[in-house]
């Protein structure tokens with residue numbers, strides 16, 4: 001899809017939503033111009049209350065999970081709005097791969113409430129390699145980060161981290177291979193001395209990408225790095 005069409009769709013998303021009848025993303029019933037009808041909205045999956053305070057994976061009694069105990073991630077904490085499960089997974093895909101921006105905005109609206117009480121100095125979207133950006137026409141993390149930064153009233157540093165190397169699709173690779181693939185693939189474009197940074201992305205699975213982003217930010221001086229995503233795989237075995 002051309003960048004122009006994507007830009008027009010994004011800019012005109014609210015207008016289109018008003019002009020066209022809109023049907024619930026999940027059940028297909030008329031939802032009066034809402035992404036989900038009230039029934040499907042109230043049936044959305046919820047994250048378990050007991051999660052690892054570091055990586056946000058399901059964890060009995062909210063204890064630090066085994067993997068974080070064995071090897072502490074470079075980010076300080078991660079937060080998610082939803083588990084990466086039906087229909088959130090399908091909604092993320094529709095946003096990211098079919099440029100369904102209304103769906104993306106809907107998902108993004110859940111981000112502020114997913115944050116604990118943290119205080120942040122800036123918001124940084126997870127970067128997309130320029131080649132991927134050219135193919136897709138937009139960076140989904142940036143589209144999620146823009147309204148979030150406005151809601152938090154902190155600066156959005158849209159190009160503060162760059163992906164300088166195209167990393168092969170990570171899905172299905174063992175953790176060590178994911179880490180190897182990412183090493184040296186990111187570059188900070190500025191200093192972050194003493195800053196508390198909130199990194200935004202659409203999905204967190206193994207957490208390797210966010211870990212590498214956090215390492216890059218801390219090498220550039222960041223005091224604290226937390227991650228916020230729309231969807232988190234709820235267990236080690238789900239993605």
Ligand SMILES: [Zn+2]
Nearest residue numbers: 024027037040
């Ligand atoms: Zn519905």
Ligand SMILES: [Zn+2]
Nearest residue numbers: 052055065068
């Ligand atoms: Zn953990």
